[in-house]
Amino acid sequence: MLPFEFIIIGKPVSHQTKDKQRLRDWKAKVRHVAENHWPHSNPLGDSMQVTITHYYDAPHGEEGVPDSDNIVKPVRDALNGVVYVDDYQITDFMSRRRNLNRSFRVKGMSSALAEGFCAGAEFLHVKIEVAPDPSELN
Template sequence: MLPIELIVIGKPISHQTKDKARLRDWREKVRQRAIACWNGKAPLGDYLKVIITHYYDAPLGDESGVPDSDNIVKPVRDALNGVIYVDDYQITDFISRRRNLNASFRVKGMSTALAEGFCQGEEFLHIRIEAAPDPSELS
């Protein structure tokens, strides 16, 4: 069942946007993609680790039009509530990354989902959800 990976094509919308209709549409796009990938399974109730990577398209050295990572994760986490997991309080481990599509990459063991994202030739989010380590154990 885990890990699960999915991609969402398009520029993510910040939870701070003033255009609430665009934010609602983005959240629904993420939700529908998660529903399609999860195939009607019940939401998980365990502790989870979520990794979100934003592959953006910007000239190298100019990230002025790229939304901050911390502003794009909330709509994504909210969209996955009730689909992949019961509630985002279950996320005990979280990683958010940004990568410029115009940079060079060396990828070992690329997943089908990530390959699908790169093949689209557009900006996208790669979301990976996996079992989290036991939060009661310090590491």
């Protein structure tokens, strides 16, 4: 079941956008991609760890690149009822940004991440795993 990962091609939409239709369209796109990749008929009820990495294209600076904390809420909301029952199940979360105009060395690249790099466009990589056991954390 887990880990589960997928990519969404395109520039993510911030939950703070004034264009609410664009935000609804983005959430629908994320949900649609997740549903097409999710191998189960029902969402899981377990605690989860989620990592969202925004691979953005900014060759001349980062103006116009949304803050990572503003792009994760629409993604987390879109996955409600698909991968997990509700995003309260996310006990561990990481959000990252990476400029596609840099070099990367990736060991053990997943097919989902390879698909994103081969797309030649900005994308989000979403990885969902079983949450670590809190009794084993330092």
